[in-house]
Amino acid sequence: MEKKRVAVIFGGQSSEHEISRVSAAYVINQIPADKYEVLMIGITRQGRWLLYSGGTDAIKDGSWENDTNNKAAFIAPDSSIKGLVVITEGCCKIIKLDAVFPVMHGKNGEDGTIQGLLELAGLPYVGCGVLASADCMDKIVANTIFESLGIDQAAFTWCYASDYTKNPEQCIADIEAKLPYPIFVKPSNAGSSVGISKAADREALKKAIAVAAKEDDRILFEETITGKEVECAVLGNDEPVASIAGEIAPASEFYDYDAKYNNAASQLFIPARISEEIMSKVRSNAVRAYRAIGCTGLSRVDFFVTADGRVLLNEINTLPGFTSISMYPKLMAASDVNGSELVEKLIHLAFERS
Ligand SMILES: Nc1ncnc2c1ncn2[C@@H]1O[C@H](COP(=O)(O)OP(=O)(O)OP(=O)(O)O)[C@@H](O)[C@H]1O
Ligand SMILES: [Mg+2]
Structure with a gap:
């Protein structure tokens, strides 16, 4: 051959x-x-x-x-x-x-x-097409699509940085009317936690907006979720399969850039430390969100799991980290798909989709 x-x-x-x-x-x-x-x-x-x-x-x-x-x-x-x-x-x-x-x-x-x-x-x-890639990359677009589909996630709102500059008091009032502190502030389009902060009060919110505005003109605000960070690897085109879910325990207050790449104290747990019932909810929600937004090939679907058993979607990464220590290949390996088998499957899925 x-x-x-x-x-x-x-x-x-x-x-x-x-x-x-x-x-x-x-x-x-x-x-x-x-x-x-x-x-x-x-x-x-x-x-x-x-x-x-x-x-x-x-x-x-x-x-x-x-x-x-x-x-x-x-x-x-x-x-x-x-x-x-x-x-x-x-x-x-x-x-x-x-x-x-x-x-x-x-x-x-x-x-x-x-x-x-x-x-x-x-x-x-290999991977997602134009639309799913673009939709998942933009946090405001992704949240809006998932909201319209009834997929559980953190409450959110958003504004233009340029509107904030024109009328900061009005923007702050709108955000505070919708969300309690602490509020997560994110540039809509960045990735790897760049420009993200957690604001405990109004002063911190103003600073966080300035930081996020350096990355993007559209800024997302989210309710802070307290819970475990649980991730699922999904593989496939029309009939995607979800891996068992893993859990990250960040070394710092949240999983920021430093915790992700520089701080060895961030721990991974595979499988995630959740009940069987929550595990199956995470896996089925992962496939549902993946299909809903039109992913193909692969994606890592990230959730928060709260102490009272709520499973909230955080985001979908259409080209997740793929290093030997990354969650995506590790989760696949834990579901009996090892590295070379995985890349070969991904290449096959690319041919199948075309
Ligand atoms: N609403 C929230 N409540 C609590 N923690 C949050 C919330 N949103 C984000 N975080 C924390 O901030 C981290 C980064 O947020 P998010 O995953 O949205 O950013 P990202 O830049 O897209 O990261 P990446 O694409 O590298 O995963 C999360 O892993 C989590 O630790
Ligand atoms: Mg993330």
């Missing part, structure tokens, strides 16, 4: 550039070499696309960018090409592709933009 040629794209112009590289190194190492030929395409922080041919350690540490064998290359939006255009010494070469695995998190990778390019290119790709 001829090997399928799969391009893994990593990096990108995103605040999650570094994590993407670690995820990509893991994914590349899991793709079975006897069945697939892997091409590695890195996107620098400045947005340059480079075809890279070295080892995965250099992807992890970022030194791949200095590899002298790198060649300028990009995916052609022209669907008659169905592949990569590589530029060498002023000359163009075309490399045909069978599928693409975008291993990028956050802006430009998880938000429907690269997915749009891959649609134009006519190439099968």
